[in-house]
Amino acid sequence: MSENIVEIKNLNKWYGEFHVLKDINLSVKKGEIIVVCGPSGSGKSTLIRCINYLEKFQEGSIVVDGVQLSDDIKKIKAIREDVAMVFQHFNLFPHLSILDNLTLAPIWVKKKPKKEAVATAMKFLERVGIADQADKYPNQLSGGQQQRVAIARSLCKNPNVMLFDEPTSALDPEMVSEVLDVMIELAQEGRTMICVTHEMGFAKKVADRIIFMDAGQIVEENTPQEFFSNPESDRLKLFLEQILSH
Amino acid sequence: MAIFEQKKTRTAPSNTQGIIPWIRENLFSSPLNSIMTFLGIVFLYWIIPPFVQWAYIDANFSGTTREACTSGGACWVFVKMKMDMFMYGFYPQNEIWRLKTALGLFIVLLVAFKFIRNYKISFLLLNIYFLVAFILVNGGFFGLEHIPTDKWGGLMLTVVVAAVGIICSFPIGIIVAFGRASDLPIIRSICITYVEFIRGVPLITILFMSSIILPLFFPEGMTFDKLLRALIGITLFQAAYVAEIIRGGLQSISKGQYEAADAVGLSYWQKMLLVILPQALKVAIPNLVGAFISLFQDTTLVLIIGLFDLLAMVRITAADSTWLGMETEGYVFVTFIFWAFCFTMSRYSQKLERQFDTNLR
Ligand SMILES: Nc1ncnc2c1ncn2[C@@H]1O[C@H](COP(=O)(O)OP(=O)(O)OP(=O)(O)O)[C@@H](O)[C@H]1O
Numbered sequence: 001m002s003e004n005i006v007e008i009k010n011l012n013k014w015y016g017e018f019h020v021l022k023d024i025n026l027s028v029k030k031g032e033i034i035v036v037c038g039p040s041g042s043g044k045s046t047l048i049r050c051i052n053y054l055e056k057f058q059e060g061s062i063v064v065d066g067v068q069l070s071d072d073i074k075k076i077k078a079i080r081e082d083v084a085m086v087f088q089h090f091n092l093f094p095h096l097s098i099l100d101n102l103t104l105a106p107i108w109v110k111k112k113p114k115k116e117a118v119a120t121a122m123k124f125l126e127r128v129g130i131a132d133q134a135d136k137y138p139n140q141l142s143g144g145q146q147q148r149v150a151i152a153r154s155l156c157k158n159p160n161v162m163l164f165d166e167p168t169s170a171l172d173p174e175m176v177s178e179v180l181d182v183m184i185e186l187a188q189e190g191r192t193m194i195c196v197t198h199e200m201g202f203a204k205k206v207a208d209r210i211i212f213m214d215a216g217q218i219v220e221e222n223t224p225q226e227f228f229s230n231p232e233s234d235r236l237k238l239f240l241e242q243i244l245s246h
Numbered sequence: 247m248a249i250f251e252q253k254k255t256r257t258a259p260s261n262t263q264g265i266i267p268w269i270r271e272n273l274f275s276s277p278l279n280s281i282m283t284f285l286g287i288v289f290l291y292w293i294i295p296p297f298v299q300w301a302y303i304d305a306n307f308s309g310t311t312r313e314a315c316t317s318g319g320a321c322w323v324f325v326k327m328k329m330d331m332f333m334y335g336f337y338p339q340n341e342i343w344r345l346k347t348a349l350g351l352f353i354v355l356l357v358a359f360k361f362i363r364n365y366k367i368s369f370l371l372l373n374i375y376f377l378v379a380f381i382l383v384n385g386g387f388f389g390l391e392h393i394p395t396d397k398w399g400g401l402m403l404t405v406v407v408a409a410v411g412i413i414c415s416f417p418i419g420i421i422v423a424f425g426r427a428s429d430l431p432i433i434r435s436i437c438i439t440y441v442e443f444i445r446g447v448p449l450i451t452i453l454f455m456s457s458i459i460l461p462l463f464f465p466e467g468m469t470f471d472k473l474l475r476a477l478i479g480i481t482l483f484q485a486a487y488v489a490e491i492i493r494g495g496l497q498s499i500s501k502g503q504y505e506a507a508d509a510v511g512l513s514y515w516q517k518m519l520l521v522i523l524p525q526a527l528k529v530a531i532p533n534l535v536g537a538f539i540s541l542f543q544d545t546t547l548v549l550i551i552g553l554f555d556l557l558a559m560v561r562i563t564a565a566d567s568t569w570l571g572m573e574t575e576g577y578v579f580v581t582f583i584f585w586a587f588c589f590t591m592s593r594y595s596q597k598l599e600r601q602f603d604t605n606l607r
């Protein structure tokens with residue numbers, strides 16, 4: 001029916017009494033790059049974590065690649081094989097080598113032969129420029145390298161949708177660009193990406209749409225050009241002033 | 247402009263290096279420290295020479311009877327003559343080769359593990375070993391005479407009880423710990439109840455319960471091996487402590503690890519066994535080994551329900567009319583064996599910790 005790979009309708013979520021997400025509607029086309037920004041606590045992380053069901057929600061529907069999300073374990077599994085996620089704090093598995101971090105899911109979830117999994121893993125490690133670190137352990141790498149490993153790990157299942165939750169905000173400034181470069185390449189490859197980030201340079205360069213959230217709602221949604229040059233709401237104007245002022 | 251000049255390294259001043267400054271700094275740094283050092287030396291002087299005199303200088307090693315012990319020191323002849331009893335209890339003399347074979351195979355297995363890098367094969371070998379060892383020790387198959395468990399005793403019984411307790415309590419403890427951390431309220435409360443019940447009861451009580459109360463619930467005439475009942479009791483007891491220790495390890499794992507495992511698509515069990523448990527175990531190793539050392543010592547309690555472990559053997563052998571009054575030698579010997587086992591375990595734990603640590607660095 002649609003070429004929308006992610007379709008979120010009337011999504012509502014509460015943490016106990018606290019209404020985190022309010023009537024969220026969002027459609028993402030295949031190959032689209034969406035950047036989500038907004039003040040801290042506005043529900044950005046919660047929103048993208050709903051998409052791979054790391055968070056449950058009480059109302060509304062999310063359809064990813066034709067699969068309607070629900071409690072059904074099979075559906076959750078199907079979605080998670082299709083949707084990859086990169087976290088703010090990398091969340092690599094510290095007890096496994098870089099290579100094992102990448103091959104764990106392919107071997108156990110997709111039941112790939114080890115050789116094939118290793119070959120794929122090495123290909124993606126090469127893509128992100130750290131093939132020479134394959135035998136090291138995560139704690140031996142710098143933050144930027146760890147995040148690139150995390151991106152390579154998420155690429156191993158050849159996901160149709162990639163979610164990024166502030167992938168650069170835990171990094172030292174000099175490492176931000178090495179991660180952004182990888183993300184820009186992925187964007188130009190035509191992968192569907194939903195990124196929570198405050199890297200406005202990245203947003204201007206690759207985003208098809210920017211979404212501004214506040215207090216659990218989508219306040220504005222626009223192309224990068226319009227977003228920066230013609231912010232409609234006062235809330236966004238204030239926000240842009242704050243993040244662009246220095 | 248100032249020119250940077252690299253300074254030559256010098257040796258440290260001599261009054262901070264070597265043994266004399268070390269003694270001054272560590273043993274006599276303050277009046278209180280000096281007094282403690284002095285008292286310590288007096289205490290050691292008071293204990294050690296007489297002990298060495300008794301246990302070694304004046305001791306008797308050769309001979310086969312009590313009459314050989316003439317010099318007034320320890321009569322190790324007693325231990326020597328009763329060695330089989332200490333080691334194997336009442337296990338029939340001419341079947342003892344079976345125990346020795348089981349031990350020998352174990353050593354072979356340990357050596358083999360040094361070379362086998364494949365965990366699946368190691369695990370398989372270990373299981374085959376347990377089966378073979380059971381057949382050897384218990385008999386009843388392949389023409390081996392069945393040796394009932396009331397003939398088992400001494401160090402062999404201690405090792406069997408401790409090993410079964412450790413090996414069986416480990417997986418149960420892991421599952422209970424998972425259960426306690428589970429999202430399902432019923433499973434969680436069952437696990438909490440189990441752990442809190444066991445932890446509120448001394449091991450002795452559990453042993454009594456498993457040996458006396460439990461059979462009351464069995465149908466008339468159904469017998470249930472005494473050793474087996476003790477093993478079940480000890481395993482259930484130990485599992486609760488293992489569960490608590492592993493739960494502590496689980497709590498030290500950040501939420502991000504669970505989320506990352508979910509996000510890459512692992513199932514619940516894959517997540518727990520491949521990602522969470524290895525990290526939790528690493529944190530838990532020192533406490534786990536501590537608990538296993540306690541268990542090894544607690545096996546002496548099986549005496550209460552009529553099983554004759556290593557410690558119980560002292561009383562039995564010293565009650566032999568030709569060796570009356572030899573308890574001291576017996577207890578010193580048994581103490582040494584317990585110490586050797588526990589010390590080895592503690593050392594092994596340190597080695598494991600270092601091994602895991604280098605893996606992470
Ligand atoms: N597990 C939770 N239980 C209760 N409240 C939560 C929970 N997780 C998040 N919240 C609350 O929900 C709101 C939205 O959180 P969320 O992490 O989505 O914000 P965010 O927009 O990603 O912010 P940030 O920029 O700081 O990451 C916050 O007010 C937060 O305190």
Ligand SMILES: [Mg+2]
Nearest residue numbers: 044045046166
């Ligand atoms: Mg967030």
